[in-house]
Amino acid sequence: MIYRRIDKACEVLDPAPLREVFGEPGYEQDEVRQVGTTANMTCAMALGKLPGGAVVTLLATVGGPASGHLMYEGLRGVQQGSGPMSDIAGLGAGAYSYTDELTGTHVVVYDNNLYLTLGAAPLRTGAAMPGDLVDRLTQVASAALSGLRG
Numbered sequence: 001m002i003y004r005r006i007d008k009a010c011e012v013l014d015p016a017p018l019r020e021v022f023g024e025p026g027y028e029q030d031e032v033r034q035v036g037t038t039a040n041m042t043c044a045m046a047l048g049k050l051p052g053g054a055v056v057t058l059l060a061t062v063g064g065p066a067s068g069h070l071m072y073e074g075l076r077g078v079q080q081g082s083g084p085m086s087d088i089a090g091l092g093a094g095a096y097s098y099t100d101e102l103t104g105t106h107v108v109v110y111d112n113n114l115y116l117t118l119g120a121a122p123l124r125t126g127a128a129m130p131g132d133l134v135d136r137l138t139q140v141a142s143a144a145l146s147g148l149r150g
Helices: 014-021 066-082 135-147
Strands: 025-035 039-045 056-064 083-086 094-101 104-109 114-122
Touching: 014 039, 014 056, 014 135, 056 066, 056 135, 066 083, 066 094, 066 104, 066 114, 094 135, 104 135, 114 135
Parallel strands: none
Antiparallel strands: 025 039, 039 056, 056 114, 083 094, 094 104, 104 114
């Protein structure tokens, strides 16, 4: 499976599984940066309002063949030192989740030439996040993979 660059990363971020717990989408911002043959696409989207809303961030990098695996392995090694991680079966060629005290809960996935991270953090620092957040982020990440397939 080969993945492609798109101009609006928010078009592949389907917030439906997250909307149920955080609320309706509000502000969103896309950015694409091309460096040689590598495209870095980002989408930041606010869901809901204070006190129970969240900011969801999608970061997708599309490069040459197998480039996703190189980024995944390198950054996974760095992440292992900062807290527990859990593998996610059936998403891309490899995937895991982790929670960072400052940046929230994240799902990281690679498949062929794609490296993708999807994160959710509360709008209010320290607010509780749903217990099934990783499952919900996994659904959103899966839809993003489908939307980026070339």
